Ligand SMILES: Nc1ncnc2c1ncn2[C@@H]1O[C@H](COP(=O)(O)OP(=O)(O)O)[C@@H](O)[C@H]1O
């Protein structure tokens with residue numbers, strides 16, 4: 001055994017033993033889908049527009065490659081990226097960053113295979129390669145990062161050679177997936193490829209918000225695009241969108257938006273089947289925790305009020321958006337599959353959960369058919385979100401009392417219509433989103449800075465006639 005080096009009179013140097021620690025790093029509790037999601041996180045943060053996942057079956061030489069067209073890395077960045085614990089989890093992260101512990105690339109990869117190769121290049125830069133080989137580490141008992149690729153890593157990431165920039169992570173010697181290196185049976189092949197289905201479903205759910213919209217990420221598994229999982233059936237007219245709430249927590253904002261999904265009779269059978277998710281309707285009820293739009297928890301009552309998943313609450317799905325500055329408060333784990341709400345928010349989440357559960361129960365027992373309080377008389381939304389072919393836009397509700405009154409009173413209706421269209425078309429969504437994400441405590445909610453009289457005025461105007469006399 002190597003002796004700890006005495007470094008000074010004050011302390012002994014006691015670095016971890018490479019051969020032992022690397023084996024422990026394999027046991028963080030990843031499964032294949034969560035491990036791959038961790039790699040996709042890195043690709044997204046590196047601004048990738050495409051991520052290709054390839055499952056290659058070749059018996060004991062089987063491999064999985066994840067290739068992206070993101071920014072790639074230069075040599076110092078690559079060396080730092082390969083180091084276990086590359087970033088201190090206590091450091092403040094870029095608000096868009098999907099990482100935290102500086103471990104994901106390594107722990108996710110080690111959990112599935114004994115050889116991980118990273119090939120990467122920045123635009124105009126050289127192709128760089130580094131590789132961890134756990135057998136080599138075990139032999140030399142030192143953190144020797146190899147400069148050569150795994151045996152078939154270059155072949156399996158050939159796509160990267162056709163891209164101007166990007167990164168490929170290739171896993172080989174996958175003892176967890178092909179446990180016995182001597183076999184290469186049909187049954188093994190079947191097991192290996194059927195894992196791809198679980199991966200597809202997991203990534204479709206985890207990244208559904210990145211996979212939709214005008215500049216959507218393209219995620220392809222063995223060249224087949226992964227379609228987003230429509231978690232909240234948000235484009236179905238029978239889905240109840242409850243008004244979102246912004247809860248203050250540790251200097252940041254947590255946004256909570258409840259949905260009550262439609263009764264079975266209100267959607268077509270295929271949509272209903274898809275919405276059931278990988279674990280089925282019952283298991284997918286509750287809170288959906290997103291960190292930077294990336295799903296961490298896909299339906300759980302979070303131990304609130306002793307609630308359990310029950311058949312009659314299965315239509316309740318509540319979206320919770322947490323910024324990465326609150327990782328510690330939410331006890332996010334390395335595999336990014338667990339999160340616990342901070343004590344300060346439990347009361348609010350319980351209140352919102354109770355209302356949503358009660359509505360979900362009414363819809364489930366069909367009494368909700370007439371209920372649909374998407375917009376009631378005393379609560380009419382001015383803005384509506386529209387989704388079409390995975391593209392989202394915002395429209396002013398022409399049925400809002402103020403708009404109706406204004407339209408009725410306006411002598412030049414064409415001009416008013418043009419103004420409304422102009423507002424809708426030019427609403428600076430990206431700017432609002434960025435500002436809100438970067439400075440959540442500086443964005444003010446509706447009427448937060450308004451005087452009481454002003455609020456009352458607007459409320460009264462909602463169904464008054466004086467407005468009709470104003471010039472429009
Ligand atoms: N696909 C990739 N493209 C560009 N850089 C990457 C990629 N994957 C990993 N990196 C770099 O490696 C670093 C370490 O990644 P990781 O071990 O997952 O930890 P974390 O994501 O918590 O920082 C990242 O911060 C990033 O700089």
Ligand SMILES: [Mg+2]
Nearest residue numbers: 042099104105
């Ligand atoms: Mg990461």
